[in-house]
Amino acid sequence: MNDVHNLPGRVRFVGTGPGDPGLLTKRALDAIAVADLVVHDRNLPQQMLEAAQEHAGDNAVFTVADATSTELIKDLITAAREGRNVARLLTGDAYPNATAQDEIAAILDTEVAVEVIPGVSYASAVAGYAGMPPGGLRTLIDVDDVSQLDTTTLAAAIANGTLVLTSDVANLAVVRDNLRATGIDSATPVAVTGDVTGETQFTATSTVDTFVEAALGFAGRVVITIGKGVEDRNRLGWWENRPLYGWKVLIPRTKEQAGEMSDKLREYGAIPCEVPTIAVEPPRTPAQMERAIKGLVDGRYAWIVFTSANAVKAIWEKFAEHGLDARAFGGLKIACVGDATAAKVRSFGIEPELLPTGEQSGTGLLEVFPPHDTILDPVSRVLLPRADIATEALSAGLQERGWEVDDVTAYRTVRASPPPADIRDAIKSGGFDAVLFTSSSTVRNLVGIAGKPHARTVVSVIGPHTAETATEFGLRVDAQPQHANMPSLVEALAEYAVALKKRMAEAPVKQRRGAKAQGPTALRFRS
Structure with missing residues (x-):
C-alpha cells in the first residue's frame, strides 16, 4: 500500500x-x-x-x-x-x-x-457591483505594461462600443494621454472604480480630461469604464448604494458574540469593528451551579428561565462536565427573555416553550409567565441562572406569581481590558459613524474602558433599559427597534441612515467650523 x-x-x-x-x-x-x-x-x-x-x-x-x-x-x-x-x-x-x-x-x-x-475579473466585478454593464460589443484590456497601450486599438474600441481598462492607479495619467491621442472628445464620460468589490469600493464619474484628478485617494488596481455603461450606473448601481455603505460601526462585543450582527451589518454595506467590553468568567464558587445541575437531573424544577445566551452557554458547559446532554431538560419547560437567547437554546436542538410577545426583556417575560397553580403544577420551583450583576426584578416577579425561585449565579461579567489606543481615539473623536449597544452593561463598560462616543456618532440601542442607561451617560439615542433582537437592531440603524441621507439631500445643513456631520467616515475623503 x-x-x-x-x-x-x-x-x-x-x-x-x-x-x-x-x-x-x-x-x-x-x-x-x-x-x-x-x-x-x-x-x-x-x-x-x-x-x-x-x-x-x-x-x-x-x-x-x-x-x-x-x-x-x-x-x-x-x-x-x-x-x-x-x-x-x-x-x-x-x-x-x-x-x-x-x-x-x-x-x-x-x-x-x-x-x-x-x-x-476586475472588469466583470465592476460591471455587476457598480452597475455599468459593458454592452454587447466591448473591449476589455488588462494593463500590466502601460507602454504597450496601442492608440489604434483604443480608438477602435471606443468607436465600436464600451472600453474597460484595468490598470494600476499610478498609470492613470499615461492612460489619459493615450486616450487623448485617439482624438476622443475630452468631455466623454469616464468612470473610475477603486477598491473593487471591497468595503470602500467607490466609483468616481468624470470625463476624459478630469478622471485622473477624480481618482485622487484611490490605491492599487482600478477599473476605467468608457462608453455606454457609464450612463447606466445611476439606475443599476447597488453595491455603493446600500443603506450603511461606508459606515464604520462599533460593536461593544467579542467577534464570537457579534457574529450574526456583524454579518448583517456587512449585508447593509457597513464596516463592523468588534470591541469586547465585557469578559465572562465562571462564578467564584461553583457550589450553586453544581446544586442546580443536580436539581435539573432530579426533577426539582418545573421551569428554567434563561435571560441571556451566556446563561445558556454556562448551563450547557456544566452539562458537558457531567456527561449530560439535552435529555437532562426532559420534563422541564424553558422560557427565554428574547429571540437572541432563544436562538442559543435552539442551537442545542431544544425549542423554548415561552418567549415574550411584546417587549423582549424580563418585564416582557413576566407579562406572559403563568402563575403557579397548586393543582396543575406539582413542582413549584424555577431555576434562574444569571449573571452576578443581574437585577432582582425578574426573580421578584416570579415569586409574586407563586413560584419558588433558585436565583443562581451562572457566570460573572467583568470589565474587559481597554482597546488599543487608536480605537479609543476613534471612539472619542468621531472615527466611528455608529455604535450598537446590546445591553446596559455594554454602555457602562464601553464608557468605562474607552470613553464616551463622540456627539456625531449615531447611537442605536436594543431596548428601553439600554436606552435609559445610554441617556444617563449623556448619550443621545438615535435609533431603537420595536423588537429587542440583533437583526432588528441593525435594521433600525439602516432605517436611520436612509432617513438621514434623505434629510441631508432635501435640506443640506451647513456645518459650523470644526463640527463633524453624521455619515459614512470611510468614504468621506472621496466626497
Missing part, C-alpha cells in the same frame, strides 16, 4: 476575484480546503486572506510569494513532488496576470499536475 504522502501533489492556480470573499467559486474553496500549502501575493486583500484561512485545513501552511519568479516556480514544483497540494492564490482572474502565465507554463513543462481555476 502506498503512503498517501508519497503520492504526487498538484498545483492549483486559483483566481480569487478582486476582493469580496463572497465571489470565491466552489471550486476555488475546494482547492483551498485540500491545500497543504497556500501561496499568495502580498497584495491579496486582507478579507480574502482571512476567508482562505477560514476554509483551509488546520495543518495548511500560508506563505507570501516574495521569492523571484524562478525561485517561486522551483518551490511550487518541489512542494508538489513531495506530495503536497498547493493552492496558488491570484487576485482577480488567473490569465490576465502575465507572471502567473509564466508560472503555469513552467510547471506544465514538468510532470507536476496543474489546474487553473478561473476567478471573477
Whole structure:
C-alpha cells in the first residue's frame, strides 16, 4: 500500500476575484480546503486572506510569494513532488496576470499536475457591483505594461462600443494621454472604480480630461469604464448604494458574540469593528451551579428561565462536565427573555416553550409567565441562572406569581481590558459613524474602558433599559427597534441612515467650523 504522502501533489492556480470573499467559486474553496500549502501575493486583500484561512485545513501552511519568479516556480514544483497540494492564490482572474502565465507554463513543462481555476475579473466585478454593464460589443484590456497601450486599438474600441481598462492607479495619467491621442472628445464620460468589490469600493464619474484628478485617494488596481455603461450606473448601481455603505460601526462585543450582527451589518454595506467590553468568567464558587445541575437531573424544577445566551452557554458547559446532554431538560419547560437567547437554546436542538410577545426583556417575560397553580403544577420551583450583576426584578416577579425561585449565579461579567489606543481615539473623536449597544452593561463598560462616543456618532440601542442607561451617560439615542433582537437592531440603524441621507439631500445643513456631520467616515475623503 502506498503512503498517501508519497503520492504526487498538484498545483492549483486559483483566481480569487478582486476582493469580496463572497465571489470565491466552489471550486476555488475546494482547492483551498485540500491545500497543504497556500501561496499568495502580498497584495491579496486582507478579507480574502482571512476567508482562505477560514476554509483551509488546520495543518495548511500560508506563505507570501516574495521569492523571484524562478525561485517561486522551483518551490511550487518541489512542494508538489513531495506530495503536497498547493493552492496558488491570484487576485482577480488567473490569465490576465502575465507572471502567473509564466508560472503555469513552467510547471506544465514538468510532470507536476496543474489546474487553473478561473476567478471573477476586475472588469466583470465592476460591471455587476457598480452597475455599468459593458454592452454587447466591448473591449476589455488588462494593463500590466502601460507602454504597450496601442492608440489604434483604443480608438477602435471606443468607436465600436464600451472600453474597460484595468490598470494600476499610478498609470492613470499615461492612460489619459493615450486616450487623448485617439482624438476622443475630452468631455466623454469616464468612470473610475477603486477598491473593487471591497468595503470602500467607490466609483468616481468624470470625463476624459478630469478622471485622473477624480481618482485622487484611490490605491492599487482600478477599473476605467468608457462608453455606454457609464450612463447606466445611476439606475443599476447597488453595491455603493446600500443603506450603511461606508459606515464604520462599533460593536461593544467579542467577534464570537457579534457574529450574526456583524454579518448583517456587512449585508447593509457597513464596516463592523468588534470591541469586547465585557469578559465572562465562571462564578467564584461553583457550589450553586453544581446544586442546580443536580436539581435539573432530579426533577426539582418545573421551569428554567434563561435571560441571556451566556446563561445558556454556562448551563450547557456544566452539562458537558457531567456527561449530560439535552435529555437532562426532559420534563422541564424553558422560557427565554428574547429571540437572541432563544436562538442559543435552539442551537442545542431544544425549542423554548415561552418567549415574550411584546417587549423582549424580563418585564416582557413576566407579562406572559403563568402563575403557579397548586393543582396543575406539582413542582413549584424555577431555576434562574444569571449573571452576578443581574437585577432582582425578574426573580421578584416570579415569586409574586407563586413560584419558588433558585436565583443562581451562572457566570460573572467583568470589565474587559481597554482597546488599543487608536480605537479609543476613534471612539472619542468621531472615527466611528455608529455604535450598537446590546445591553446596559455594554454602555457602562464601553464608557468605562474607552470613553464616551463622540456627539456625531449615531447611537442605536436594543431596548428601553439600554436606552435609559445610554441617556444617563449623556448619550443621545438615535435609533431603537420595536423588537429587542440583533437583526432588528441593525435594521433600525439602516432605517436611520436612509432617513438621514434623505434629510441631508432635501435640506443640506451647513456645518459650523470644526463640527463633524453624521455619515459614512470611510468614504468621506472621496466626497
